[in-house]
Amino acid sequence: MGIEIKKVPVEAILPIRHEVLWPDKPLAFVKVEGDEEGIHFGLYKDARLVNIISLFAEGRSMRFRKFATLPEYQNRGLGKMMMLKVFDYAKDKGYERLWCDARTDALSFYERIGFTTFSEPFFKEDIEYFKIEKFL
Secondary structure: OOOOEEEHHHHHHHHHHHHHHOOOOOOOHOOOOOOOOEEEEEEEEEOOEEEEEEEEOOOOOOHHHOOOOOOOOHOOHHHHHHHHHHHHHHHHHHOOOOEEEEEHHHHHHHHOOOOOOOOOOOOOOOOOEEEEEOOO
């Protein structure tokens, strides 16, 4: 199948963040504070970068942000592969919990891989989110 998941520089993932998450905003909108210190993983399918995630240490927890898969590669199990990699990485580094702000339309995906919500709904721009977590 030609799948490889590896650490990548933040510059490599910005185009996918932009295209998938906030295509109507300027590219600068998808940068987050601390990107330079974050850990960024990319999933390559047949040598094409198609799925990305950014990880940020917060004490005993690791927050993930800007998790995205190119539209033509969605619903093929690639996001789950990436999350399994992140679970292993976080556990290996001694983190006890993963969390993020998840878009409501992605909650069923996260619930299937063991995440639970721990907030009321809230909005970023006009998109509804929940805080979710998984203990490792």
